[in-house]
Amino acid sequence: MPYFDTASAAPLHPVARQALLAALDEGWADPARLHREGRRARLLLDAARQAAAEAVGCRPDELVFTPSGTHAVHLGVTGAVAGRRRAGRRVTVSAVEHSSVLHAAEAAGDLIEVPVDRGGRVLLDAFAGALTADTALAALQSANHEVGTEQPVAEAAVACRAAGVPLLVDAAQSLGWGPVAGDWSLLTASAHKWGGPSGVGLLAVRKGVRFAPRGPVDARESGRSPGFENLPAIVAAAASLRAVRAEAATEAARLRALVDRIRARVPALVPDTEVVGDPERRLPHLVTFSCLYVDGETLLHELDRAGFSVSSGSSCTSSTLTPSHVLTAMGVLSEGNIRLSLPPGTTADDVDRFLSVLPGVVTEVRERLGATGAATGAGADPEEADAAELVVDALGKLCPIPVIELAKVIGRVRVGGVVRVLADDEAARLDIPAWCEMRSQEYLGESSTPAGPSFTIRRTT
């Protein structure tokens, strides 16, 4: 049963499991104590820090362990912003950072989001231009967690250095594949993303970076991460990071070829599908696409029934009814969104089985939603195509219904005519323009009416 959601949590690497078991026996005591059990725990902690620092590319005394990647980000952002209190409060980030970075920046200062291109890559000039004199911190992920796009971290670091602003790199998705290039100031990561255990994050703060830990005083981890060290998990995290790094080059090449196959085959097999994210500058194991006229949750459930575990950035699969902020920032379709993140060891056979199952699943969901005609362009009787303007009332209807309704009527206005879609689902704001882009129709914009938002589309073909 292929598990294709390693970007959420990777299955435990065998080395992590072995190290964890060994450390349960040797590393349960308090490393701050002077007795033999405490000293043994301290030795394990020191060795794990040394190994993790080598993999990160920093000094051991620059690295602390945290209880999760989220904690690393929260502690890193708040500590760095507090350390630069005199400079100002602005925290400049790409618009596609992980929510933990966005929320930490909002809590610590004034969040400034820099746009990305349609591939999800931050606009470097805009990023550099946002590094004002009152910028306390900049943050840029090494690679995006939803679409796999690699960010220009080294170039951003040069711009940050020139502006005198520290750069925090969230390396959660990439650290298992290799160290982060460039002259970063702070780095965060999460062990369960590379096959380590849950319960361990990394926070590296380069010497010389101003850093003022916030929150209650605590002596653990150089005063930068409070609470009793989760030593067995830390030992397992460090051991597994070395192990996945040893396999990284081979595995990256293998998975990259499998993802290339998915990127090429999905649009060929499933009509009205968009593969999103940068096709070249990307993580080796991650690919995301969106399917028109399908809701992500149903798609996810049907794939789950067929034996494939995937995730989705569609609004209907989250508790917020808001589409992924990453897809929103990229301006790409969010409906019927599927992210595949392949764990090491994924075979070509796993991928081929997925490719053989996907078209049927999508077709079935589209049929159930009455969208087959819309998807194929049928249902548009050329003889009826004479209206100058049609209004579709999709108020109160959730993604993907507004887009399906739009697709159904577009053939009934003449070329040059317009369709107005009334829709209050948050996803419509993203998906209607994205549909226009995919179907080569012209999106004229959004206006507000007493009943709710109205989106206007001009038929061009």
Place this chain on the structure above:
Amino acid sequence: MPYFDTASAAPLHPVARQALLAALDEGWADPARLHREGRRARLLLDAARQAAAEAVGCRPDELVFTPSGTHAVHLGVTGAVAGRRRAGRRVTVSAVEHSSVLHAAEAAGDLIEVPVDRGGRVLLDAFAGALTADTALAALQSANHEVGTEQPVAEAAVACRAAGVPLLVDAAQSLGWGPVAGDWSLLTASAHKWGGPSGVGLLAVRKGVRFAPRGPVDARESGRSPGFENLPAIVAAAASLRAVRAEAATEAARLRALVDRIRARVPALVPDTEVVGDPERRLPHLVTFSCLYVDGETLLHELDRAGFSVSSGSSCTSSTLTPSHVLTAMGVLSEGNIRLSLPPGTTADDVDRFLSVLPGVVTEVRERLGATGAATGAGADPEEADAAELVVDALGKLCPIPVIELAKVIGRVRVGGVVRVLADDEAARLDIPAWCEMRSQEYLGESSTPAGPSFTIRRTT
């Protein structure tokens, strides 16, 4: 090799180990995901929450898991104080709370410390009297972590309820022995104190208690504890809490008898030793004593060499050179301090071996410090005992030297005469009065001189 430091970290309970291993295979995925691995993780998380809530005595939706007991305290104190912002900023606590409580209270509001008696028990009337209209939160531990004294939590809860102030109970040391009695509002605990794994704390917040989580927004654990859940450790924590509770009554009775034996035998075997903490209202497995004319670090090392792992609240064993704030608040001796906290399964033979080794170790350390004469009262030639006043210059000398010097000269002043000890070691402020109490001499107080603090003692016997 007996390990007597279970109050720092308990060895992993076999049930915790089994549960952890099982959950490594079943519970590594993200419980927020909809696929089968995610749903399986969610089931494990729900079951663990149900089990832990039963053991705590609260509803499952009142309980969240945190990465450590320290995190539970930090999140609980800051959230409760923020929730009561309109009432005021005062945080009323006993003076012997764990440092995590003191530091969280300092960070979240204005810390008000209520004194304890010489046994370490908070003065209940003073505690109730400190619950002013502008008190946001009160905190009282269920039992003290350094001396084992149980606190009057149920009575304090009544006083808090009458004053309309929520009570947070730090139950880190006692939760394995049983639920906390009384009408508390918030409760915190730490799994590795009861034989669970490191990486798990508990925070319970009763329905109706005003609570406003601080820090960056995060959806995990009802928005009260950020970061990816450490599920295998959570499962192991819940399973082991049930397991230790099943054994608690039997094990408590057995260990209580062993501790009674230590409490009775240590003063008989080792002269000039004080057993501290409440002799009756105490944890079953924990006992603390202090030995005059010995430094804690050397004692700890010698016991370690003899095969016994213990801890110490003496100043010289910490990096701060400050004696334990618990011993300071109690006004008891801090030099030569040893805490024994017996893990389940400790045998009478383990304890007897300790009792057979301790006297020799203390005597040897005293001899090395030239304190044997002082300890026995020898070296005081009655014919010389005619001075009305003597001054001892112990400036720059660390614990226990100032007390040893005092003991050496007290016999050389006449009864009614005084000794002045110049000493700038922080521990002298605690240990000189404690020595007077133990040796029935009169402590006249401290004054400041240009050279440093001066302590005055009148010889009475």
